Amino acid sequence: MSAIVAGTAAPTTAATRRPRGGLFRAVLHNRKAMVGAALLLLFILLAAFPHLFVPWLHGDPRAIGDTPLAKPSGAHWLGTTGLGQDVYAELVYSTRESLVIAIVAGLGATILSVIIGVSAAYLGGFADDGLSMLTDVFLVLPTFPLIIVLATYAGKGNLTVIIIVLILTGWSYGARQMRAQALSLRNRDFLESARVRGERSSYIIVVEVLPTMTSLIVANFLGAALYSVLTAAGLQFLGLGDPNSLSWGTMLYWAQNQGALVNGLPAWALSPGLAVALLGVSFALLNYAFDEISNPALRPVRRRRARSAS
Amino acid sequence: MRYLLRRLGFFVLTLWAAMTLNFFIPRLMPGSPEEALRERLSKGGSVVTADQLRTVLAEFGFEPDKNIVLQYLEYLKAMVTGHWGVSIGSSLGVPVTTLIGDALPWTLGLVGIATVLAFAIGTLIGTVAGWRRGGLIDGILPPVFIVTSALPYFWVALLFISLFAIGDHPILPNDFNYDQGLTPGFNGEFILSVLKHGILPAGTILITAVGGWILTMRNNMVTTLAEDYVRMARAKGIPSRRIMFGYAGRNAFLPNLSGFAMSLGFVISGTILVEYVFNYPGLGYMFYNATVSTDYPLLQALFLLVTLAVLICVLLCDFAVFLLDPRARTKG
Numbered sequence: 001m002s003a004i005v006a007g008t009a010a011p012t013t014a015a016t017r018r019p020r021g022g023l024f025r026a027v028l029h030n031r032k033a034m035v036g037a038a039l040l041l042l043f044i045l046l047a048a049f050p051h052l053f054v055p056w057l058h059g060d061p062r063a064i065g066d067t068p069l070a071k072p073s074g075a076h077w078l079g080t081t082g083l084g085q086d087v088y089a090e091l092v093y094s095t096r097e098s099l100v101i102a103i104v105a106g107l108g109a110t111i112l113s114v115i116i117g118v119s120a121a122y123l124g125g126f127a128d129d130g131l132s133m134l135t136d137v138f139l140v141l142p143t144f145p146l147i148i149v150l151a152t153y154a155g156k157g158n159l160t161v162i163i164i165v166l167i168l169t170g171w172s173y174g175a176r177q178m179r180a181q182a183l184s185l186r187n188r189d190f191l192e193s194a195r196v197r198g199e200r201s202s203y204i205i206v207v208e209v210l211p212t213m214t215s216l217i218v219a220n221f222l223g224a225a226l227y228s229v230l231t232a233a234g235l236q237f238l239g240l241g242d243p244n245s246l247s248w249g250t251m252l253y254w255a256q257n258q259g260a261l262v263n264g265l266p267a268w269a270l271s272p273g274l275a276v277a278l279l280g281v282s283f284a285l286l287n288y289a290f291d292e293i294s295n296p297a298l299r300p301v302r303r304r305r306a307r308s309a310s
Numbered sequence: 311m312r313y314l315l316r317r318l319g320f321f322v323l324t325l326w327a328a329m330t331l332n333f334f335i336p337r338l339m340p341g342s343p344e345e346a347l348r349e350r351l352s353k354g355g356s357v358v359t360a361d362q363l364r365t366v367l368a369e370f371g372f373e374p375d376k377n378i379v380l381q382y383l384e385y386l387k388a389m390v391t392g393h394w395g396v397s398i399g400s401s402l403g404v405p406v407t408t409l410i411g412d413a414l415p416w417t418l419g420l421v422g423i424a425t426v427l428a429f430a431i432g433t434l435i436g437t438v439a440g441w442r443r444g445g446l447i448d449g450i451l452p453p454v455f456i457v458t459s460a461l462p463y464f465w466v467a468l469l470f471i472s473l474f475a476i477g478d479h480p481i482l483p484n485d486f487n488y489d490q491g492l493t494p495g496f497n498g499e500f501i502l503s504v505l506k507h508g509i510l511p512a513g514t515i516l517i518t519a520v521g522g523w524i525l526t527m528r529n530n531m532v533t534t535l536a537e538d539y540v541r542m543a544r545a546k547g548i549p550s551r552r553i554m555f556g557y558a559g560r561n562a563f564l565p566n567l568s569g570f571a572m573s574l575g576f577v578i579s580g581t582i583l584v585e586y587v588f589n590y591p592g593l594g595y596m597f598y599n600a601t602v603s604t605d606y607p608l609l610q611a612l613f614l615l616v617t618l619a620v621l622i623c624v625l626l627c628d629f630a631v632f633l634l635d636p637r638a639r640t641k642g
Contacts, residue, residue, distance in 0.1 A: 032453065032456070133320070133323065136320060136324075137320075137323065137324045137327050140324050140617075140620055140621060140624055141324070141327070141328060141331075141617060141620075142574075142578050142613075142616045142617055142620055144578065144580075144582060145578065145582070145597060145612070145613050145616050146331070146613070148582070148597065148598075148601055149335060149601075149609055149613055150335065152601045152604065152609070226460060230460075230462050233462055233464075234462065234463070234464060234582075234583050237464050237583065238582075238583070238586060238598060238601075239602075240601070252464070256468075256587075261468065261471055261472050261476055262476065264476075266472040269468055269472065270465070270468060270469060270472065273462055273464065273465030273468060273469075274465070276462050276465065277460060277461045277462060277465055280460035280461065280462065281456070281457050281460045281461075283460065284456050284457070284459060284460035285453075285456055285457075288452075288456050288525070291529070295529075295533075298529050298532055298533075
């Protein structure tokens, strides 16, 4: 979860004037972004077409088999659970829920932070003071304990509750960055001319301000999605998710409960966590790459030039 | 001075917000503590009278018939004066403060040391990586630490257990805070045992936390190195090392310092998972147990305590920034 602090590169305004399609090309030329995107694409494929990756499976991936606690073998690539379920099949089919949580919660948190951050910067005065204060309070409140408390009271296992809670606790960091960048944009000429043209504030915000903030918004989404993946997996691991759902966190919960490590089945105990980690890594790599794209100073330089400079 | 006053105001406001959340969440959510308590009390087969139930609930501050505003004010008073009630969980009737007092030193020792170490190491490596931008360290470390910073705490913990603590020759213990056969005391054997049991949990926190610091510090450093005063220092012929730490590092460090306090919330969340995996009897593990046994008073007190801890760190960092950064002093 400390990964969230990884994206604190000061928002710059260097990204404001770029030709159309530049963002896409920048992604193509960034190695970190490419690795992250490839990983993400793999997970999207797994989530969309799980049956393609487990073609021999007909029916429920959680179907109870007759060889419990088997070690990895040709028949069961990652072994079986205490109920004889195939770990590999479960792992593949669990991608969907974990990815959906990440994307829905990430999108929700990003939208909330754009709304609060940009309106704080644009409205100014008391509204800004109030919203900034709210952001700071939410930033400092320890979110994971809060989530646990909320999830406990709201009834365990409800996916909607988990997503809402993730959104409510995940927006503050982005809102702060949004506000900072929107503030730096506020007095630019192109916004002034829009105001002089007599455009409505809503038009200015949506058509003039937001497009210039695209890379920051994307980076924010990735950060929020990373936070959601890790937090949701943690919650489910602790048993605060739906124990019957197909997700990586739930798999970890059962692996822990049935003593996978003690029974000498590290593949079962570690593979769901590795999947969470890889999805997290793909978001983190993309996030970092977007930081580099929006702030050219952070890009890696060729070694020869760096030497002559120092 | 105005800067400090404003930060103090923020401190009070956030604490109030945390306490208010604490008060309203259980009252707005389905599943009342009353039922949880009734269940727990009657578990041993004994029937609980309504009177008994009411007494215990009142102790906790739950008086459902009373005016909610009055309840709220009394709750605030109780929280501020340290009357945090008694546990209704597995250790029924024990004051919450006693339970917390037992667990607090373990978490403070483990998490405190691991976090400070991660911050110090991360900042140092980040400074060097940013200074030699494009150099060997800068080429290898940032990508590696992007990866480690995205690893789930509990996964690293499980990995460590399967690598070091399980098998025919476990090198390190995988649960509790010290060998249960030992009596706590100030002797070599006990201290060694505590250290041994602390290595894996602390290592987990260290590995997952250090990456974030390296990356932010490196990025701050890169941005700061482009400043005119660094060029000026170079032009004056000041030794590189002094520019690195005294000019660029010092300025790049400031945003990291406020980030440090802010990130403690994340560290605490990691602590819950790490202590859970290692059965380490600290606050995080206690938090988990309180959830499982729906021990509302304990949950409430722990949440308040955690918020308080983060806030105190934020305040301390604010003071540090105030001392280190002349701009914060004059801007107000």
